Amino acid sequence: MLLQSMTIDKTECGCDEAGRGCLAGPVYAAAVILPRGYANEMLNDSKQLTHRQRERLRDQIEHDAVAWAVAAVEADEIDRTNILKASFHAMNMAVRQLAVTPELLLIDGNRFYNETDLPYECVVKGDGKFMSIAAASILAKTYRDARMAQLHEQYPEYGWDSNKGYPTQAHYAAIERCGISPWHRKSFRLNRQMDFLSALES
Secondary structure, three states: EEOOOOOOOEEEEEEEEOOOOOOOOOEEEEEEEOOOOOOOOOOOOHOOOHHHHHHHHHHHHHHOOOOOEEEOOOOHHHHOOOOOHHHHHHHHHHHOOOOOOOOEEEOOOOOOOOOOOOEEEEEHHHHHHHHHHHHHHOOOOOHHHHHHHHHHHEEEEEOOOOOOOOOOOOHHHHHHOOOOOOEEOOOOOOOOOOHHHEEEOO
């Protein structure tokens, strides 16, 4: 089971994002405050769970959490800034939407740009270590997947119901065949030779 908390007495909020490496669609982030001593053996990094498990856990998290919030930054803003800044901004927006003010933010990853006055700790692979970060990863992932399924109804040729905007061979082929949609990230090189590490580190 994942760790319940980093501190003994602080109100902690886990933060994570979903969709940073996608060719299309918004990046989502979630912030979750779980009750002190909360235990759920199913909680894990969203990437390690099935779709059905994530959906079940989403309902549990939203029911059990002291507070939770989800925010998104759209593709046009990603293009104006960059994907890393957009991911951080989405996390900050989610934190500011919380009904309860946390005393410590637990951020998945190795860096963060803090737009609040709250203290924070970065945790590398934190979604596989702390329950609150795992819970945030699940909410961010499920909300983003639902959004991409909606966008698929408008642009079914890209297969977003299955690839969720990620760079699959089928997605690349659809771009080559149909061109880009209004939801594609134009700051990304939308071809099969794209080096995504350069985009993520920009």
